[in-house]
Amino acid sequence: MIRRAALPPETLVPGVAFLVVLVTFLCTPLITGKALTTFDVYNTLQGLAQLGLLTLGLGVTMIAGEFDLSVAGTYVIGGMLAVRTGQSSAILGVVIAVLAGAAIGAVQGGLIARLRIPSLPVTLATYIALLGLASAMSGGLSVTYTNTAATLWIDRKIADIFTVPSLVAVVGFVIAAAIFGGTRLGREIRAIGGDRRASRVAGVRVERTLVGLFTISGTLPALGGALFSYAYASANPDPGLQPLILATVGCLVGGVSLAGGRGLPAGLLVGALAVALLGQIDAMTAIPDYYTDLLYAALLGVIVAVDAPGLRRGLERLRARTLTTRGSDRRPERVIDK
Amino acid sequence: MTAPNNDHSRDGAAATGLAEQQANAETAPQMPGRFLARRCTDPLNVVIVLVVLAVIVTGVLTTRFFSVANARAILSSSAWVGITAIGATIVMIAGSAVSLAVSETATVVAMIFLATQQFGLATAIVLALLAGVAVTALQGAVIGFWTANPIVLTIAAGFAISGVATWISGGTTVYPQVTRFNGLNDTPLGLPLAVYVLLVLTAAAQWFLRRTTAGRHMYLIGENPRAARAAGLPVAQVTVIAWATFGFCIAITGVFLAAFNTSANSALGGTLSLDVIAAVLAGGTAIGGGRGSALRTLGGAVLISAISDLLLLRGFSTGIQLLVKGILVAFVVIAVHVRSTRGRQ
Numbered sequence: 001m002i003r004r005a006a007l008p009p010e011t012l013v014p015g016v017a018f019l020v021v022l023v024t025f026l027c028t029p030l031i032t033g034k035a036l037t038t039f040d041v042y043n044t045l046q047g048l049a050q051l052g053l054l055t056l057g058l059g060v061t062m063i064a065g066e067f068d069l070s071v072a073g074t075y076v077i078g079g080m081l082a083v084r085t086g087q088s089s090a091i092l093g094v095v096i097a098v099l100a101g102a103a104i105g106a107v108q109g110g111l112i113a114r115l116r117i118p119s120l121p122v123t124l125a126t127y128i129a130l131l132g133l134a135s136a137m138s139g140g141l142s143v144t145y146t147n148t149a150a151t152l153w154i155d156r157k158i159a160d161i162f163t164v165p166s167l168v169a170v171v172g173f174v175i176a177a178a179i180f181g182g183t184r185l186g187r188e189i190r191a192i193g194g195d196r197r198a199s200r201v202a203g204v205r206v207e208r209t210l211v212g213l214f215t216i217s218g219t220l221p222a223l224g225g226a227l228f229s230y231a232y233a234s235a236n237p238d239p240g241l242q243p244l245i246l247a248t249v250g251c252l253v254g255g256v257s258l259a260g261g262r263g264l265p266a267g268l269l270v271g272a273l274a275v276a277l278l279g280q281i282d283a284m285t286a287i288p289d290y291y292t293d294l295l296y297a298a299l300l301g302v303i304v305a306v307d308a309p310g311l312r313r314g315l316e317r318l319r320a321r322t323l324t325t326r327g328s329d330r331r332p333e334r335v336i337d338k
Numbered sequence: 339m340t341a342p343n344n345d346h347s348r349d350g351a352a353a354t355g356l357a358e359q360q361a362n363a364e365t366a367p368q369m370p371g372r373f374l375a376r377r378c379t380d381p382l383n384v385v386i387v388l389v390v391l392a393v394i395v396t397g398v399l400t401t402r403f404f405s406v407a408n409a410r411a412i413l414s415s416s417a418w419v420g421i422t423a424i425g426a427t428i429v430m431i432a433g434s435a436v437s438l439a440v441s442e443t444a445t446v447v448a449m450i451f452l453a454t455q456q457f458g459l460a461t462a463i464v465l466a467l468l469a470g471v472a473v474t475a476l477q478g479a480v481i482g483f484w485t486a487n488p489i490v491l492t493i494a495a496g497f498a499i500s501g502v503a504t505w506i507s508g509g510t511t512v513y514p515q516v517t518r519f520n521g522l523n524d525t526p527l528g529l530p531l532a533v534y535v536l537l538v539l540t541a542a543a544q545w546f547l548r549r550t551t552a553g554r555h556m557y558l559i560g561e562n563p564r565a566a567r568a569a570g571l572p573v574a575q576v577t578v579i580a581w582a583t584f585g586f587c588i589a590i591t592g593v594f595l596a597a598f599n600t601s602a603n604s605a606l607g608g609t610l611s612l613d614v615i616a617a618v619l620a621g622g623t624a625i626g627g628g629r630g631s632a633l634r635t636l637g638g639a640v641l642i643s644a645i646s647d648l649l650l651l652r653g654f655s656t657g658i659q660l661l662v663k664g665i666l667v668a669f670v671v672i673a674v675h676v677r678s679t680r681g682r683q
Contacts, residue, residue: 067489111672116679120435120489121625121671128616129664135657237657241438241611245493258487288509293501300494310485 009306010255010262014270017253017299021274024281031285038160040280045166047276049231052169052269053224054243055250056176057217059268062251064213065193065260066119070108071221072244073130074101078222079229080134080237083145090150090230097226098219104130105218109211119214127244134237145233154230165227169272172220176265186264189213193260249296250275252303259307381673382622386637389666393644400651408647410528416617416643417532418591420636422610423617424536424543425587427635431547432580433560433627434481434488436615439496440588441607443473446503447592448512448602455514459521463593470589471582473499478581482574496611500604511603522597532594536636539587543632546583556580560627617642619667622674629678642666 007015025044029035054075061068078097086093108126112119145151154164162170180186191199192206200206229235254271256263282292305311397403422440430436451466477495480486524531547553555576559566567573591610596602621638623630645666646659 115672115675117672117675118625121619122668124612124615124619125664125668125671127664128612128667129661132657132660132662132664136655136661137657140655140657245438245496248490248493252490258490288504290501290504290509293497293504297494297498297501300490300497304480304486304491304494305484307490308480308484308486310483314484 008262009257010264010267013255013303013306014253014267014274018270018274021277021281025277028281028284034284040284042157042161042163043283044273044276044280045161046163047279048272049163049165049169050224050228051243051246051250051275052166052272053172053220054247055254055272055275056169056172056265056268057220057224058244058247059251059254059256059263059265059271060176060189060213061119061217062256062258063193063260063263064189064210065196066112066210066213067258068105068108068119068123068214068217069244070104070123070126070130071217071247072239072241073127073134074104074218075221075225075228075243076134076235076237076239077101077104077130078225079235080137080143080225081222082226083143083229083235084137086150086226086230087145087147090147090153093230094223094226097222101218101220101222102215103218104222105215106211108218109214112214113207113210131238134235138235138237140237142237143235145230145235147230148233150230151233154227163231165224165231168227169224170269173265173269173272177269180265185209190261190263193262195261246275247272249300253299257307381676382670385669385673386622389641389645389669393641393648396648396652400648403648403651406528408651412640412643412647413533414530415647416639417530417536418594419610419613419617419642420536420639421532421539421594422584422587422591422614423621423635423639424539424632425584426614426618427621427623427630427632428543428547428556428580429478429584430618430623430625431560431627431630432556432577433563434478434577434580435625435627436488437474437477437492437584438489438611439474439477439492439499440611440614441609442496442499442503443470443585443588443607444592444595444610445602445604445607446473446499447589448596448599448606449503449507451519451593451596452512452514452600452602455516455518459518462518466593466596467586467589470592471585474585474588475578475582478578478584479574481581482577504604509604511601513601517600519593519597522594535590535594536639539590540632540636543583547632552576552579557628560629562628616663616667620663620670622670624674624678625671629674638670 026036054071057074058068058071078101081100082090082093082097084093085096104126108119108122111117112122157163158167180189188199188204188209191202191204192209196206225235250271251263251268252258252271253274254263254269255267256271278292278295281287282289402408422444426437426440447466447470450469451462454462454465457465473495477488477491480491481488522531526534547556555566555571558569559571559573559576563573595606599606617639618630618635619625619638620642621630621634621636623634642663645662649659649662
């Protein structure tokens, strides 16, 4: 008899995925013939810096059962605003980008929470509009950031493996984890995602929390985009769907369910790290892109299977049938560690 | 996002919704005044009328906007997105929200179409359409039978499709050995062939959704899948049919894209996925399913084209065009939602 996993998916999925990716990462010297260096770790963390805040922003809305497609838009507009307004003062640029992201998020959150509109179409419209705005601000071309002092400051290595953006990303996850672990808010967010009506009845201020969450999912990507643009000394008005899709993969690998109610910041960090590691494995081994594409497809395929209620029901029926034919009527119980 | 989390639960709403529609249809002739008042305060109609009025007024003030040549340009530019959007409408009505694998599918179909040119145009078209239908219906089967989340699944499918395509093509641009497809770029009566295909598809989809049993099932499944299942409808099979139709439409767009560009690389699909969703939403189809029509989507696609065209004529950049498109979609989405919930509050 197959033993069922004793861990809930929000721990199991990121744990297993990360382990697989990490082992692959540690095995890359076998392919490349070169030992791993701190530079590889540094590069992985650079990947995390690029995706981390995006993943965290998207992830917290997904835990609450919403899906904020516009994170890719605030990411772009954050970078563009920071470069446009921060040529003389880098801090001013970041502040403006973050404020704009927060405002965009708050407006969307207000619409979604007060009118109870599904978040997907609203945030898709915002995403399209923000891409347009970024393109209009730059004439459709990349804008160079000429404040070299700021770029050098942001890009300098800290403790050999970190830079300012990757540290900021890690700090963001740590703060989120502290909030989820140490306050009632984390449980409330998961409750909102799990069963909104029940959480409202139980006294959770659903609307206010949602507006707050969307404000965060506007702010974090804008901050990430601003730092990324400074680090690369340019802002790209159209990075395509890739950042959004990778962030979604990061969230899903991180154990968040699109149906909501499941997931933790620690899982999100692990998911984002897994995606960053995959990118680094890619760069180190110089394998063709389609391998990565197929790998992502396989990863998501597993997640689809874990997440699909119909498939689960089907498998349980099948298992029940095989169990009864073997003369055992005991249904395996699922152990939940809470 | 999709049904399970909307706290204005749909359970029971389907029945009342349908009953309400019937009641409307029956009482409308007797009470034209009330019916008219309802129509006039319908937020969706208000938004659409305002937008169309704005387009007309600005159009009058813009030289060359109201000309036959420009009307052709608007229709032509809406054709490719429109064709796929018709299929996307059916899927959205049937409750599977959206697909994010449209660009990839269209690209692969275009590659197949070009790579099989030496077997003759008809064979190439059939193979291309079969590929599009097969790939998309397979996703529909996973969604229908296993209730997989369409967004995650289609992102995964997008990766898989483009991965396999790059693997087989070696990541290079696909060129046809012979070109037999020039006929697809014909412009009978001054309009590209794709426009006629779009019109025919719209009419067919409209008829299918309104007049056939499978079409009516799609509305019910989108509105309330549990009720549909309880009523004994073949939910999974109908979902597969919806996705297969979608695949057929994507494949047609892919064939036209291939014929127009005469070569295909991995970037051919471009932003098709999002453009299609924008057209369907701008037409007023509800993302949660159960509401919408092919005619509305045609309207949405043409409206987006007309606005882009107008902005272009007035010298605005592509960025501004995108910005306006996003704002339009936002307003329509809000209006559709306010309309659908107003009766229940």
